[in-house]
Amino acid sequence: MEKIAIVGVGNTKIGEWYENSLRGLTDIAISKALESANIEPKEIESTFIGSMSSGIFNQQEHISALIGPHSGVNAPALRVESACASGSQALRVAMMAIGAGYYDSALVIGVEKMTDLIDIGDVTTALGTASDSLWELGVGATFPALFALMMRAHMHKYGSTLEEFASVAVKNHDNGSLNPDAQFRKKVTMDTVMNSRVIADPIRLFDCSPVSDGAAAVIVTKESLAKKYTDDPVYIAGTGAGTDHIALHQRPDITTMESTKRAVKTAFDMAKIKTKDVDFVEVHDCFTIAEVITLEDIGFCKKGQGGKFSLEGETALNSKISVNPSGGLKAKGHPVGATGIYQVIEVFHQLRNEAGKRQVTNNNIGVTHNIGGSGATCVVNVFSRGD
Amino acid sequence: MEKIAIVGVGNTKIGEWYENSLRGLTDIAISKALESANIEPKEIESTFIGSMSSGIFNQQEHISALIGPHSGVNAPALRVESACASGSQALRVAMMAIGAGYYDSALVIGVEKMTDLIDIGDVTTALGTASDSLWELGVGATFPALFALMMRAHMHKYGSTLEEFASVAVKNHDNGSLNPDAQFRKKVTMDTVMNSRVIADPIRLFDCSPVSDGAAAVIVTKESLAKKYTDDPVYIAGTGAGTDHIALHQRPDITTMESTKRAVKTAFDMAKIKTKDVDFVEVHDCFTIAEVITLEDIGFCKKGQGGKFSLEGETALNSKISVNPSGGLKAKGHPVGATGIYQVIEVFHQLRNEAGKRQVTNNNIGVTHNIGGSGATCVVNVFSRGD
Numbered sequence: 001m002e003k004i005a006i007v008g009v010g011n012t013k014i015g016e017w018y019e020n021s022l023r024g025l026t027d028i029a030i031s032k033a034l035e036s037a038n039i040e041p042k043e044i045e046s047t048f049i050g051s052m053s054s055g056i057f058n059q060q061e062h063i064s065a066l067i068g069p070h071s072g073v074n075a076p077a078l079r080v081e082s083a084c085a086s087g088s089q090a091l092r093v094a095m096m097a098i099g100a101g102y103y104d105s106a107l108v109i110g111v112e113k114m115t116d117l118i119d120i121g122d123v124t125t126a127l128g129t130a131s132d133s134l135w136e137l138g139v140g141a142t143f144p145a146l147f148a149l150m151m152r153a154h155m156h157k158y159g160s161t162l163e164e165f166a167s168v169a170v171k172n173h174d175n176g177s178l179n180p181d182a183q184f185r186k187k188v189t190m191d192t193v194m195n196s197r198v199i200a201d202p203i204r205l206f207d208c209s210p211v212s213d214g215a216a217a218v219i220v221t222k223e224s225l226a227k228k229y230t231d232d233p234v235y236i237a238g239t240g241a242g243t244d245h246i247a248l249h250q251r252p253d254i255t256t257m258e259s260t261k262r263a264v265k266t267a268f269d270m271a272k273i274k275t276k277d278v279d280f281v282e283v284h285d286c287f288t289i290a291e292v293i294t295l296e297d298i299g300f301c302k303k304g305q306g307g308k309f310s311l312e313g314e315t316a317l318n319s320k321i322s323v324n325p326s327g328g329l330k331a332k333g334h335p336v337g338a339t340g341i342y343q344v345i346e347v348f349h350q351l352r353n354e355a356g357k358r359q360v361t362n363n364n365i366g367v368t369h370n371i372g373g374s375g376a377t378c379v380v381n382v383f384s385r386g387d
Numbered sequence: 388m389e390k391i392a393i394v395g396v397g398n399t400k401i402g403e404w405y406e407n408s409l410r411g412l413t414d415i416a417i418s419k420a421l422e423s424a425n426i427e428p429k430e431i432e433s434t435f436i437g438s439m440s441s442g443i444f445n446q447q448e449h450i451s452a453l454i455g456p457h458s459g460v461n462a463p464a465l466r467v468e469s470a471c472a473s474g475s476q477a478l479r480v481a482m483m484a485i486g487a488g489y490y491d492s493a494l495v496i497g498v499e500k501m502t503d504l505i506d507i508g509d510v511t512t513a514l515g516t517a518s519d520s521l522w523e524l525g526v527g528a529t530f531p532a533l534f535a536l537m538m539r540a541h542m543h544k545y546g547s548t549l550e551e552f553a554s555v556a557v558k559n560h561d562n563g564s565l566n567p568d569a570q571f572r573k574k575v576t577m578d579t580v581m582n583s584r585v586i587a588d589p590i591r592l593f594d595c596s597p598v599s600d601g602a603a604a605v606i607v608t609k610e611s612l613a614k615k616y617t618d619d620p621v622y623i624a625g626t627g628a629g630t631d632h633i634a635l636h637q638r639p640d641i642t643t644m645e646s647t648k649r650a651v652k653t654a655f656d657m658a659k660i661k662t663k664d665v666d667f668v669e670v671h672d673c674f675t676i677a678e679v680i681t682l683e684d685i686g687f688c689k690k691g692q693g694g695k696f697s698l699e700g701e702t703a704l705n706s707k708i709s710v711n712p713s714g715g716l717k718a719k720g721h722p723v724g725a726t727g728i729y730q731v732i733e734v735f736h737q738l739r740n741e742a743g744k745r746q747v748t749n750n751n752i753g754v755t756h757n758i759g760g761s762g763a764t765c766v767v768n769v770f771s772r773g774d
Contacts, residue, residue: 001488021521047630052449055442059512060520062439062470065633065763076628076649077764078476079468083449089465093480100486101388125446133447134408241463243434246452262463376452377464 004095005226005233005386008037009345011216014183014333022058022113023070025215029109030071033217037229044219045103047077050090050110051337054079056126058116073107083130083372084286086110087216087340088379092239094220104221110341111215123211127336130373132247144200144208144287146248146374151202151289154255157304160292162202164307166193168288169206169330171316176327178317178358183212183333207288209328214335216342226386234348237365238271238382240264246376255304259378260297260369267367271382275299278382279362280322280350282343283369285329294369295323322360325350340379343368351385391482392613392620392773395424396732398603401570401720409445409500410457412602416496417458420604424616431606432490434464437477437497438724443513445503460494470517470759471673473497474603474727475766479626481607491608497728498602510598514723517760519634531587531595531674533635533761538589538676541642544691547679549589551694553580555675556593556717558703563714565704565745570599570720594675596715601722603729613773621735624752625660625769627653633763642691646765647684647756654754658769662686665769666749667709667737669730670756672716681756682710709747712737727766730755738772 010032012025020028034041047068055061064077080090087110094106117123128137131146141149154160170190176182193206219229226233242262248254268274275298283298285291292306300321301309309315315323326332326346329339347366349355366383397419399412407415421428434455442448451464467477474497481493504510515524518533528536541547557577563569580593606616613620629649635641655661662685670685672678679693687708688696696702702710713719713733716726734753736742753770 023521053442055440055513055516056448058520059516059524061443061468062517062633062760062763064469065630065760066519068630069632069637069763074630074632077469077630078480078628080480081448081466081468082451082464093465093467093483096480096483096487096489099488100483102483102486126442129442129446130449132453133445134410137446241465243452243455243461243464245456245461246449250456373449373452376449376456 001099003223004098004220004236005223006218006220006348007226007229007233008033008039008219009348010036011181011342011345012214013181014212014214014335016115017213018115022054022060022111023066025113025213026067026109026111027071029215029217030073030107033219037219039219039229041072044073044075044105044107046075046097046106047073048090048094048106048108049077049079050086050340051079051112052081052083052086053126053129056129057112057114067109082377084336084339085370085372085377085379086337088368088370088381091340091344092241092379095236095239098220098222104225106220107217108220108341109215109217110338112335112337113213114211114335115213135247144203147287147289148200148203149248150254154289157255160307162194164311165207165288165292166190167311168285168291169193171310172285172324172328172330175317175325175358176331179327179332182327182331183210184331203287209286209330209334212333212335214333214338216338216345218341218344232352233386234351235384235386236381237384238267240266241379244376246373248374255293257293257297257375257378259375260294263378263380264298267380267382273365273382277365278321278367279365280325280360281367281369282324282326282346284371285324286334317358318361325355325358325360340370343370347383351383388486390610391485391607391623392610393605393607393735394613394616394620395420395426395606396735397423398568398729398732399601400568401599401601401722403502404600405502409441409447409498410453412500412600413454413496413498414458416602416604417460417494420606424606426606426616428459431460431462431492431494433462433484433493434460435477435481435493435495436464436466437473437727438466438499439468439470439473440513440516443516444501454496469764471723471726472757472759472764472766473724475755475757475768478731479628479766482623482626485607485609491612493607494604495607495728496602496604497725499722499724500600501598501722502600522634531590534674534676535587535590536635537641541676544642547694549581551698552594552675552679553577554698555672555678556580558697559672559711559715559717562704562712562745563718566714566719569714569718570597571718590674596673596717596721599720599722601720601725603725603732605728605731619739620773621738622771622773623768624771625654625658627651628766631763633760635761642680644680644684644762644765646762647681650765650767651685654767654769660752660769664752665708665754666752667712667747668754668756669711669713669733671758672711673721685756704745705748712742712745712747727757730757734770738770
């Protein structure tokens with residue numbers, strides 16, 4: 001099967017965009033992506049949009065029709081949703097559509113406009129719809145609470161410490177300080193993280209990613225057409241997805257994510273790589289515990305050792321494995337349904353040596369890891385340079 | 388490219404399922420579909436779910452993880468949304484996934500549980516999120532109002548009459564009376580329709596489809612594997628999708644749907660058929676005006692003559708072209724995101740001569756036509772028998 005290539009990207013800065021709309025943000029991302037690929041809107045044959053909850057956040061479903069035609073790309077469009085993994089799922093569907101021969105090119109968008117809800121309780125509830133609404137959200141188990149259960153279980157089972165988790169936040173804020181598109185560009189200290197207020201014990205404020213607005217777009221085509229648009233395309237060498245039970249109580253072990261393991265295996269097999277071949281990775285650090293578990297589940301360190309691995313500096317920029325050079329969800333921000341596309345865009349820039357001060361030096365193979373909910377969905381993609 | 392085959396189907400009766408949940412309804416549909424295809428849950432390699440607004444209706448996004456693993460089908464899953472065309476879009480994505488070689492088999496589900504919202508105003512608002520929220524819903528233009536504008540424009544431009552529109556409702560209730568799974572199994576008279584109360588002038592109550600709950604599932608595989616599961620598979624001979632501006636004021640002509648024309652052209656070209664080759668069709672009659680416009684846009688009659696064509700009985704069961712043998716959205720019911728899959732299941736049964744009293748006699752080629760919103764999205768699929 002012919003590989004899929006990314007030939008252009010565009011995004012808004014992540015932040016709180018009170019003065020712009022969901023439609024306005026996507027317009028910015030799409031126009032930048034079209035310009036980046038030097039492609040006319042009418043050349044785009046299909047559109048795939050990842051968004052988690054535009055219905056609740058913006059009282060707007062059917063955003064496939066809202067966004068595409070408004071941007072001038074009036075091609076068949078649909079929305080894909082798998083909670084916070086929606087962006088990566090949209091990219092996978094675009095790959096399927098091109099791979100099956102339905103279209104030669106696709107515009108893939110991720111968007112979430114979370115600040116249209118004024119009350120933070122409403123935002124937390126909206127996000128909570130990605131958990132098992134009946135058994136989790138409905139009894140007050142918000143996402144900080146669910147990840148707190150996972151963190152507590154990890155500490156109990158493996159002896160991991162608050163300091164280890166805090167090191168994830170410090171590292172990601174370090175990286176985010178180098179990213180002009182990040183929501184937070186301020187470094188933080190271990191003290192700041194560990195003394196921040198408790199949100200859901202043992203999770204502190206600085207263990208959490210923020211509420212964010214953002215839109216990101218990439219243009220994909222098949223390998224044989226890629227050089228028409230750019231001298232330096234980025235290829236998707238492998239893709240994998242995994243689904244698991246949505247509710248934590250239905251999983252045998254909440255200190256690991258089966259969905260990640262399944263997605264990694266499929267994606268790495270397709271790309272014919274092993275974990276040791278990965279040069280850098282954008283992982284889904286919605287909470288610090290999520291990055292720790294993911295380091296273990298992908299296999300960068302032994303099970304239970306993710307926190308220690310982080311505290312020892314092995315995941316810092318240009319160390320053993322560069323994890324979240326963009327700043328991750330923690331510092332770059334987390335516009336939920338858009339996050340997967342932002343991860344792809346970071347990898348795109350890193351592989352093309354366009355990442356400025358946060359450039360990784362070993363950059364042959366980059367990977368994205370994007371989860372939905374408390375990890376019931378996972379999508380992993382493997383990227384390589386054209387040369 | 389190898390054709391995609393449908394090898395098993397299952398669904399709930401459409402109705403008001405106050406006593407069951409979104410998860411419970413899908414369990415019924417999935418277990419019936421698995422039994423129908425004589426396939427084990429573990430043999431299913433992927434799951435695609437169409438649902439319009441489970442976030443608002445059921446405070447539950449991320450239903451891909453909610454439904455799949457709960458049913459025993461723990462395969463990579465995602466949700467597809469394009470308002471009321473979500474079900475058909477999910478089927479298209481499954482076709483892409485199999486066509487691109489990602490999977491050999493897929494479970495495709497459509498579901499909507501609309502009666503979890505108690506206040507009918509809340510339901511109308513939830514549905515309104517499929518319009519342009521800012522320019523339509525936000526100023527009070529609900530879907531009955533939007534389709535009333537289209538109906539008024541059609542009457543003005545072509546001289547169509549209330550009696551013509553009413554004939555659509557009468558015919559679909561006639562058909563629905565023969566369908567054991569329909570929400571309404573009562574015939575209605577022209578008088579009943581034309582004297583029913585005004586909802587949004589000129590739309591009367593009996594011009595509208597109802598609020599419905601329902602779940603429907605189909606199992607698809609590639610042609611070469613189909614006979615493993617059934618002696619009598621149904622093949623998808625063509626598929627097409629079209630997207631247009633979401634807001635009515637952005638379209639040059641609101642008495643036609645460009646999205647339908649685009650979807651029909653793509654699907655019919657792929658299936659190598661013309662309109663005259665179609666034996667029966669399930670069309671999206673959310674309001675009677677929608678069926679009238681669709682008859683014209685697909686080309687069963689001249690533009691502007693859809694109402695007359697209906698009133699003259701050309702669309703009745705086993706007349707010139709059997710339109711909505713199931714009873715359509717009008718009588719069978721309209722669980723929005725599930726509707727596209729219910730259409731497919733009707734065609735499946737018709738092509739296999741399993742449709743009982745509503746069986747069409749000419750049944751070589753069946754077509755489904757499924758729109759989202761006021762027609763900004765359209766999906767058309769063409770089906771044929773295995774022999």
